[in-house]
Structures are given as C-alpha cells and as structure tokens.
Amino acid sequence: MPRRPAIQPVVNEAPKPELFLSRELGALEFNFRVLAQARDPSTPVLERLRFLSIVASNLDEFFEVRVAMLKHHHQFGSAAPGPDGVASGELLAHIRERVLDLVGAQYATWHDELGPALAAENIHFLTRKQWTTRQRRWLQGYFENEVLPVLSPLGLDPAHPFPRILNKTLNIAVVLQGRDAFGHEGHMALVRAPRSLPRIIRIPDEVGGTGDHYVFLAELLQAFVDMMFPGFKVAGAYQFRVTRNSELIVEEEVDNLARALTEELLGRGYARPVRLEIGNDCPQSIVSMLISNFQLEETDVYRCNGPVNIIRVGTVYDDIDRPDLKFPRFTPAISPGLNGAKRIFDVLSQRDILLHHPYESFSAVVDLLREAVQDPDVLAIKQTLYRAGKDTPLVDLLVEAARKGKDVTVVIELRARFDEEANIRFATRLQEAGVQVVYGVVGFKTHAKMMLIVRRENGHLRRYSHLSTGNYHQANSRLYTDIGLMTADPEIGEDLHKVFQQLSGLGPMISLKRLLHSPFTLYKSIIEKIEREATHARNGRPARIVAKLNALNEAHVIEALYAAAQAGVDIDLIVRGACTLRPGLPGISERIRVRSIVGRFLEHSRVYWFANDGQPEIYCASADWMERNLMRRIEIAFPIIDPQLAKRVHDETLANYLADNTQAWLLDSDGHYERATPGAHAPYTAQQVLLERLSGLNAST
Structure with missing residues (x-):
C-alpha cells in the first residue's frame, strides 16, 4: 500500500481564530440564501417550491455528515477546534440556534407564502380539515386498497420492543386506549411508512375538481389511523422522522475496497441517530419516549410546523405540466467550435x-x-x-x-x-x-x-x-x-x-508540465501564485486575484490571501457556499471582497485567475480551496492556454459574476450576507446573461 504523500502547510504558524469564520455556520448561511429564492415572488412558483425542497435536502445532508461528525468527535473528546477556535460543544449549540431559525423560516415560507401563491395558481396541498366529503371518500378508498395492505403497525410492549427506524423515513407514533384480543392494555404503537409508498398523493381531477390537488401521506396515515387498530381508541397520532449518521468509514488496510464499502452500506440506514424531527402537536411524553429510544438529547429535537418530510414537495415539480410556472425552457447550444463539424x-x-x-x-x-x-x-x-x-x-x-x-x-x-x-x-x-x-x-x-x-x-x-x-x-x-x-x-x-x-x-x-495535481502540487502552486501577486504589488506592478469556488476554508490559503491583500493585491472571491475568510477587516482584508451567487443553476465551476504582471494565468479545476480538496483528494487544475478561450472563461465566469447585482449576496466580516441591489444601475443577472448569450434564451420567452 503506497504511503500518503507528506503534505506540509506552507505557513507553519497556528491560525489566529479571530481571522476566521465557522465553516459549519457558513454552510447553514448558504441555505438561507437558497430559501430566499423560495421566498422571491419574481421566481416562478413551482421553482420556488423546488428551492424549498432543496433547502430541506441540504439540511438533511448537513446533519447526516457535518453534525454527525461533530457529535462523534464531541462525544469522544477528539474534536480539535477549527481555525475559528470554537470548540465542538459550543459550535453544536450555535448550529442548533441557527437551524431553529432556518426551520422556522422554512415552514413560515411554506404556510404564509408558498401555500397562498400555489393556491392562486389552483395548486393545493390539502390538510384533513380541507377535504371535501367526496375527496375524503376517495382518500379512504385509496388508503384501504393501496396503503393499508402494505403497512405493518407495531404495538409496543415487552414482546414487541421499539423497532429499528430507517434513516429519513416517515413514521407515525400512535397513542392507543383499550384492550387487545389477548387482554393487553393498549398504550403505544408505531406505523412505519414503507419506502414503496408515495409520500405525496395526487387526487384525481374527477374527484379533486379543477386544478391540482395533493395530500401528504402523513396526513393520510393520521386521518385513517383508527383503521389500523380496530378495537382501540386512538388518542393521538404524531408524525416523526429520524436522521442518522451517513458518513461511511473504511479502514485504509482493507483488502477489497468494494467489498468493504458494500458491507458498510448495509448498515448506513441504521447508523447512530443525530436528529429527530417531529410534529408541533406531539406531546412531550411522546417526544421523551422517542428521545430515549434513539439515545438522543432534547437539543437534537426539531419541531416542525407542518410535514416532517417537507423535502417531498419537490416531487410535484415534474408532475405538474405548467410551463408558465417554471423557468423558461432552453436548449443547450452546440459549442460554436463544433457546430457543423463531422468529426x-x-x-x-x-x-x-x-x-x-x-x-x-x-x-x-x-x-x-x-x-x-x-x-x-x-x-x-x-x-x-x-x-x-x-x-x-x-x-x-x-x-x-x-x-x-x-x-x-x-x-x-x-x-x-x-x-x-x-x-x-x-x-x-x-x-x-x-x-x-x-x-x-x-x-x-x-x-x-x-x-x-x-x-x-x-x-x-x-x-x-x-x-x-x-x-x-x-x-x-x-x-x-x-x-x-x-x-x-x-x-x-x-x-x-x-x-x-x-x-x-x-x-x-x-512531474507534470501543464496540470496542477492534488495532493502533490496544487496546494503549493496556489500559495506560490498568491505570493507572486503580493510581490508584484509590492513592486508596483499589476496584481490582482479573482477566484470562483464552491467553498473556501483552507486556513493557510486564507492567510496567504490576507498577506497579499495587505501587500496591495485586490482580491475578488466568488464563493457559492461556506467561506471562512473574513473580508473587510481593517488593515487585514480591506482589499478582499466575497460574493455568493444563488440562482436558477447551481454554481459549480471552479476558476482561478492571477493577473501576473500583465501576463494573466487562468486555471479551471475540480478543486475548491478547501483542506480536503488540497490535501486528501486526487484533483486536477488545468490551464486555459488559448488566449481567446482564456478571455472567454474570464469574461463569462468571473467578470460576468462580479457584475451581477440581482442574484449576488455580499459577505461582511461578521459572516452576514446582504443581497446586492441594482440601485441606480440597470439590473444585471449573470446567469440570464449567459442564457441569452450562449443559448439564445431571451428573458421574455
């Protein structure tokens, strides 16, 4: 087995915590920017629904990976603070506070903004109170014929212990009163929704009436829960969902990576729980029982003012054929260099x-x-x-x-x-x-x-x-x-x-001639190119850095950027997600500006541009300026050698995004983002400009 390459940081001093933002909190802030798309009335309403679903999906992954890792290290006392110096326990408390804000904003968006906007377009997500007699009759038939036969309700007693609950599945906790056929007093039962059941049910037009009518499976299970427990009185039915650690760990000494991963995957769905989502109406006694069985803390519980699996609302996007409620369709263009070419x-x-x-x-x-x-x-x-x-x-x-x-x-x-x-x-x-x-x-x-x-x-x-x-x-x-x-x-x-x-x-x-190669030369080359710009600036020569990234958290790259800024280098960073660099710090990063673009498309390209005293270099890459990309991954950064293509990459991916004044969010030194506004200038949206320029999609189409 080959040894890992010995990668040493270029800067050996310990990072100064006051110069760094939290990576985890930065990742959460990105979701607030995505949620802003769901709240934007100028965005087509079905796209807003999709953005809401994306926030929920991102939050799932955040808990499955980042929070799970933090909790693991905190539990075993193995978590060294990140560059920002915040200990894992304190960071987990900050995360909970911000997640509560996000969850609250998410459900407020669903109830107060998206629901009415969808209803105005005759798209309805119906609760039990809103069902007509005809709709209820159809839904009961659907439940009896399509749902009930595949359910296996489980009463809890010493012979029926609390079952294994699969990661991110819908479940109903049921409180029962009465005696069963064996004379046992009913207390508690669980209903696990099989993955084979659709989480959102469309009511047929002949039943629902004009428009599109949908019902969450959770509503259906709660409405007809008494049919699952004949002879009992149902005192309450409460939906919940558990999120588990989904990070796979494979030892380096394994003989067969594929076999080891296959074995790990078998247990992923039942790994350690990290979050419990539960309906707002659930009594504390039920919450306490679930906490005990999942071995969680009160701080791991997030109450939801609506469906616990709100992520599922995105599934109706493809079900509804309403082009007027979606972004205008476009056909990706054939590259001009290939248009008409036979080979x-x-x-x-x-x-x-x-x-x-x-x-x-x-x-x-x-x-x-x-x-x-x-x-x-x-x-x-x-x-x-x-x-x-x-x-x-x-x-x-x-x-x-x-x-x-x-x-x-x-x-x-x-x-x-x-x-x-x-x-x-x-x-x-x-x-x-x-x-x-x-x-x-x-x-x-x-x-x-x-x-x-x-x-x-x-x-x-x-x-x-x-x-x-x-x-x-x-x-x-x-x-x-x-x-x-x-x-x-x-x-x-x-x-x-x-x-x-x-x-x-x-x-x-x-030894490579053109490509920068992680984990070998990419990190060192980035540091050297940043330092070269600083030297140019100190000598009065043209010096500037522009980089477009998904995330930025590598401490020594950030320190090199700070040093370059203090030497006089102007630096513009377009960072979609988490950025731990603090821009605008007096005497340190006043020359550094950070912006995030959130729009119709997920910004994913990584581009590095260095002015280099009038002989600019531009690289495109698979790597962000993150510790994992630069130290623990095989990555490639490739130069754009053709001058015309290099100019095109610069103009389309850098200058174009720096001009955006509608979908850009500007980061301040405290970690807060403020959405850019056109002010006295004409509105400019980078993604729309590229749609029109490259794909011929006019904003009015």
Whole structure:
C-alpha cells in the first residue's frame, strides 16, 4: 500500500481564530440564501417550491455528515477546534440556534407564502380539515386498497420492543386506549411508512375538481389511523422522522475496497441517530419516549410546523405540466467550435474546444466518447467517474469500447457520497465487460474529472483529452454550471497519461508540465501564485486575484490571501457556499471582497485567475480551496492556454459574476450576507446573461 504523500502547510504558524469564520455556520448561511429564492415572488412558483425542497435536502445532508461528525468527535473528546477556535460543544449549540431559525423560516415560507401563491395558481396541498366529503371518500378508498395492505403497525410492549427506524423515513407514533384480543392494555404503537409508498398523493381531477390537488401521506396515515387498530381508541397520532449518521468509514488496510464499502452500506440506514424531527402537536411524553429510544438529547429535537418530510414537495415539480410556472425552457447550444463539424477529432487536431455547461450541451462529451468507440484508430480510453447519473450513456459506451477490443481503464470513486451503491454497480458492469476498473487510492478520493483518448494517426500516437470542473453526469449538466475543455495539446495529454498511470499502477511521484495535481502540487502552486501577486504589488506592478469556488476554508490559503491583500493585491472571491475568510477587516482584508451567487443553476465551476504582471494565468479545476480538496483528494487544475478561450472563461465566469447585482449576496466580516441591489444601475443577472448569450434564451420567452 503506497504511503500518503507528506503534505506540509506552507505557513507553519497556528491560525489566529479571530481571522476566521465557522465553516459549519457558513454552510447553514448558504441555505438561507437558497430559501430566499423560495421566498422571491419574481421566481416562478413551482421553482420556488423546488428551492424549498432543496433547502430541506441540504439540511438533511448537513446533519447526516457535518453534525454527525461533530457529535462523534464531541462525544469522544477528539474534536480539535477549527481555525475559528470554537470548540465542538459550543459550535453544536450555535448550529442548533441557527437551524431553529432556518426551520422556522422554512415552514413560515411554506404556510404564509408558498401555500397562498400555489393556491392562486389552483395548486393545493390539502390538510384533513380541507377535504371535501367526496375527496375524503376517495382518500379512504385509496388508503384501504393501496396503503393499508402494505403497512405493518407495531404495538409496543415487552414482546414487541421499539423497532429499528430507517434513516429519513416517515413514521407515525400512535397513542392507543383499550384492550387487545389477548387482554393487553393498549398504550403505544408505531406505523412505519414503507419506502414503496408515495409520500405525496395526487387526487384525481374527477374527484379533486379543477386544478391540482395533493395530500401528504402523513396526513393520510393520521386521518385513517383508527383503521389500523380496530378495537382501540386512538388518542393521538404524531408524525416523526429520524436522521442518522451517513458518513461511511473504511479502514485504509482493507483488502477489497468494494467489498468493504458494500458491507458498510448495509448498515448506513441504521447508523447512530443525530436528529429527530417531529410534529408541533406531539406531546412531550411522546417526544421523551422517542428521545430515549434513539439515545438522543432534547437539543437534537426539531419541531416542525407542518410535514416532517417537507423535502417531498419537490416531487410535484415534474408532475405538474405548467410551463408558465417554471423557468423558461432552453436548449443547450452546440459549442460554436463544433457546430457543423463531422468529426470532433478533426476539430481538436486544429484547436481547443471550450464547453460552458449548462448553456452549452454536454452532448459534445458523449459524442467525443462515441466517436472514440467507433473509430478503429482509437486504441485506448481512460476516464474517471465520480458521479455519473442513473441513465448515463457513458457506461454503455465504455462497455462497447471494451467489447470492440479497445483498452479501457475507468477510475471509479466508490466513496462519492450517496452515490456509492450506483458506483459499485457501474464498476461491476464494467468489469464484466472487460474494462480495467480502478477504485482510486485508499485514503484519497479521486475527485478529478478527466478523460484521455489514445489514437493512432499517420503512424504515431496522439492523445485527446477532456477535463472538467464537474462530473460526467448528464442530468447535472443541465442544472450545474461547469467548464469543460477538449484539447489535443500534447503536454496536457502527456500529463493526463502520467496521472492515470499513477492511479492505476500506484506509481511514484510524477512531474507534470501543464496540470496542477492534488495532493502533490496544487496546494503549493496556489500559495506560490498568491505570493507572486503580493510581490508584484509590492513592486508596483499589476496584481490582482479573482477566484470562483464552491467553498473556501483552507486556513493557510486564507492567510496567504490576507498577506497579499495587505501587500496591495485586490482580491475578488466568488464563493457559492461556506467561506471562512473574513473580508473587510481593517488593515487585514480591506482589499478582499466575497460574493455568493444563488440562482436558477447551481454554481459549480471552479476558476482561478492571477493577473501576473500583465501576463494573466487562468486555471479551471475540480478543486475548491478547501483542506480536503488540497490535501486528501486526487484533483486536477488545468490551464486555459488559448488566449481567446482564456478571455472567454474570464469574461463569462468571473467578470460576468462580479457584475451581477440581482442574484449576488455580499459577505461582511461578521459572516452576514446582504443581497446586492441594482440601485441606480440597470439590473444585471449573470446567469440570464449567459442564457441569452450562449443559448439564445431571451428573458421574455
């Protein structure tokens, strides 16, 4: 087993806590910005519903991973404070306070804003009090025929102990009065909703009337709970949901990573609980019973003024065919460099091609791989897969390539969070087709997005490369902003060859000419480039840094940015999510500005730009400036060498976003975000500008 590379911070002094914000609280603040989209009346109402669902989904993952990890370390006393110096116990208290604010705002948005806005469009989520006689009759029939037969209500007594409750499933706690057939006094029962049941039920038009009418499964279970317990009087029925630790831990010494992960996945749904969501109406006695059985604390309980699984409201988005209530549809454009081209290889032999998703189509990547599969002169294909999506054509093409006799190597990251099972299935299928499957490196997630195609041309071998800031996931390419580069540059191709060779052969340290490679050279290179800008500034030469990231938390990179700002470097950071740097601190970070863009698409591209005394460098990357990306992952940052393409990346991903005055949020030194306003200027929305410029979608369509 190869040793981990010895990575030492460039700056050896301990970080000063007063210079850093909390990563966890920063992640929570991002969700307030997403919730603002759900509350924005100018956003189409079904999109607002989707944003509300995204907040709930993000909060689930936050508890499953971040809070679970904090609670684990706090319990065992192994949590060293982060750069902000806040101890785990204090941080957990701050998190609870902010989550309570978020949950309250979430349900207030649901009841006071979204509900009326949906009703105005004849879309109704009905509670029991709102059912008409006809609707109630239909729902009772639905319950008797479709729901009751698959339920297994469980009465609790010494012979029927508290059952295992699966992560994030809907459950009903029922209080019973009376005696059963065996003479036992009824007290308490649980109803677990099987995953096979839809969480939201649509009432047929002939029953519901005009418009769209929906009922939460929880409403249905609570309304007809007495039918599950004949002979008893139901004194109360209360919905609840438990969230569990979902972080998989695999020892580095395992013999077979796939087998070890498969075994871990079997227990993920029943790992240690970290949060209990329960209806507002639930009496404290029931809450205390649940707390005791889940071994939680009162501080782990979050009462919900509405459905505990509000995340499910997003499922109706695809069910309702109302284009007028959604963002205008658009068709991703074919990259101008490929428009009309018969063969991508012919184009790449002459020039590089830049792809800006979702405005430009991901089909170019699929077409490149398809062309490689069909071309008899292509000898080998190498690719990484981190997330690929359920119905990806890429796996089919890789299987076909192997069956055609090409040498195919695929590096699959089995530990891509929440995609582990899908990736294990992909790996098995590829192996059965004869593909050489590599699981990356134990201890380091392979997060780099890269493809290498080796082709024989005129008696010589030529390499064609695709690198990207985002995953090979066709569905996400319509929702996430990412930059992709297709190139036949020989030095990039040689670098990629070395990286794949290292991943598959577990080879020694490698020297790369063009690419920056984590965990080896990327971190050091970023520090050096920041320090170079500081030197330029001190010498009176042009110096500036602009970076677009998903998150920023690496302490020594932040300290290098502070030092550069004090040397006179102007720094603009576009950070979608958590940022632990404090901008605007007097004498420290007055030259640093941080903004977050939250809009129709999830901002996902990472771009680093350095002025470099009038000879700017620009890199696109799979890596954020986070400790995990720079130290514990396989990442690639690739330069945009063609001057025209470099200018395009700068203008579209940096200058364009710095001009946004409608979807931008500005971070202050205390960690608060203020939404930008146009003021006296014309409104400018970066994503809309790109939609119009690249995809031809006019704001009025």
